[in-house]
Amino acid sequence: MAVFKFFHPLVWIILGGTIFTRIASFMAMPFLAIYLHNEIGASPLEIGITIGIAPLLSTVSGFFGGYFTDRFGRKIVILSTILVWSIVFFGFATAQSIWLFVLFNALNGLCRSFFEPSTQALMIDFTPADKRKRLFSLRYTAINIAAVIGPIIGVYIAKLANPSMPFILTGIMYIIYTIFLFFVLNHYTAQASQPSTKTSIRQTFTILLTNRVLLSFILGAILINIGYSQFDSTLPQFIELKIEDGVALYSLLISLNAGVVLLLQLPISIVTERFSTTTTLLVGVLFFALGLLLFGFSTNYPLYITAMVIFTIGEIFAFPTMNVMIDEIAPDTQKGTYLGAAQFRNLGGFIGPIIGGWLLTHYLDGMFIIIAILVLCSALFYRMKPQQS
Template identity: 60%
Template sequence: MLKKLSYFHPLVWSILFGTVFTRIASFMTLPFLALYLHRELNASPVDIGVTLGVAQLFATFGGIFGGYLTDKVGRKVIILLTIFVWSAVFFGFALFHSVPLFIVLSALNGLCRSFFEPSTQALMIDFTEKEKRRRLFSVRYTAINVAGVIGPLLGVWISSLSSPAMPFIITGIMYALYGCVLVILLNHFKMRQQMATERQNLFQMFKVVGADTKLLLLIAGGTLINLGWSQYDSTLPQLVNLSVEDGVQLFSILLVTNASIVLLLQLPISIYSEKISMLKSLVIGTCFFALGLILFNMATNWPFFIGAMVIFTIGEIFAFPMMNAMIEEIAPDTQKATYLGASQLKNIGGFIGPVFGGWLLIHFPGEIYFVMAVLMLSSLIFYKRALAKNS
């Protein structure tokens, strides 16, 4: 046990455990945001798509600035500022009850995520040896899915005991508590960030990142994968609610199934993935993604939906850790956060996906996930071209 704990630096383990804590909080609320908007605010599918999509839009462009500022002013400042603003956003979700205000809060949620994710990932990279970083991304992904098992169940349970807004309040409190812990941790450990010998301004950073063809190809491929994956918490809960009785309960089970399959299969699949190329892992994952989407489109009962989620989740396990690992691998040591932040451009797929998916759900409900499956499979064209550039 001591050997396993010493595999990563204590600060890395602290952030990984903090990831579980905060993701439990966010999984109590965000996966149910579409249903909350539909039931409590009577929002239309397009309104729901815009509300969810704007978070991805701000995460997309905010990631560029967040990553740049993290490399420029340091991890500590960005992490601490963001976590407390993020806490206030969740309190706002509980207090306000109009679609326009929810759109604003959703945008702030995406902006906070786009600053916090690259900065914490870059901080963990600073404290992790290069040969251990691929494993780090897999462990982090597992940590997220530990929270994915617990969070949705807590969200449904808390909502059943009190008001639907209560999970948002509890989430805000948990983020504030984690912020206090981070203040202590980041003051205790000396930062190891490698700074550039020459300071780049924002325009120069855009020029350097924009000239990296491989990075742009990886972003393009990630955009198409995110476009399809965004249906998971936008159109899928609506489709489930329309297709079967007790749709909310089934969607909760699907969330738990997703996270449980990750916990069960993450270790054996990650061990296998480390023996093959990153591209092969992405190809396998994308094919499972596409098959899962097609099965969702055909599902009409609980077992069918659950089986489709199992297939969909296997795609996640193969693909998602590799997407960030490939970005980290090509990033210069002095621009880790900048590249991870720039990779947030792939979240434009997460903005387009809910809006496009909401439109398809209204006009072509029988074909929605067939279209998404084709788009996800087309991402492999960009990943293969990126590999060709590398060789």
């Protein structure tokens, strides 16, 4: 079929693998907090430490994951990471101590910070520059497909078997994917000489710190992520305070978010191919801010639904475009390093709930106005045009 000729076969394989591995992950990880409470008897503080260690470590170690994939090659980093990752999930299934769960979830965050830049860099290696916008849009769609399917399967399996079975099945799926990728990467990576950097890790870190365009991107992305993090943190609490049976409405909004992404991701990505990455990202910022503002003024189901649609359109414009912008900033020999360094933007996901929680307590009615202004301020960091590599 002509559609499958649009990308290199290896790219389609990695995209399919993204759905496969994310379904596996979504079967288990969304229920980790419940599992810790019910099976281990962990306290809220212990659960918070366990859950929070993964994104924190992923943010800090993303640079190293990206650097290693440029220094030692995509194949060795991808295969070794996913093999360790499978062991992590078997560890979740068998651990009895809360501190073992902290250790395994730290390794989970570390594996993600190595795996994500390496697979993205590999797809970039095999995709012409003019097709990369659509590539990252399809990748984002693949993640959302998995986010819809994975939790449903996970709940079903946990009910049929024991609560640890989703973790065991996830580990098995990761081993299967490791074996499959071993043969695939041996075949395809031999066909192309992948760029590699000989720069030391210290020199590379110094270069990144002096790259004003990259630093501006990260600072702006942190502000965007502060806004997006409200979806999972303060929005459900806000709705519960404003609407009777707020849980039902929030559940509807979660489904609506996934549905809008799956429906509009590809059409929007095709439209945005005519515009620069900066323009596309700024449009996303505008939709994000409008959606957040409308959340603050909403008083009924139709308004919240409208706000969610606008907010999700901002997500569709912004998030895939961020990876395209990093690709444009990064030199050919440091794609992985820059993609890894860009993980520092996830600090917004750590800071956002703290800011939102404080505003929820002290400034409820103006909370989303302030968050929307913060998101709009990200536009100030995207005035510098990314340099083509």
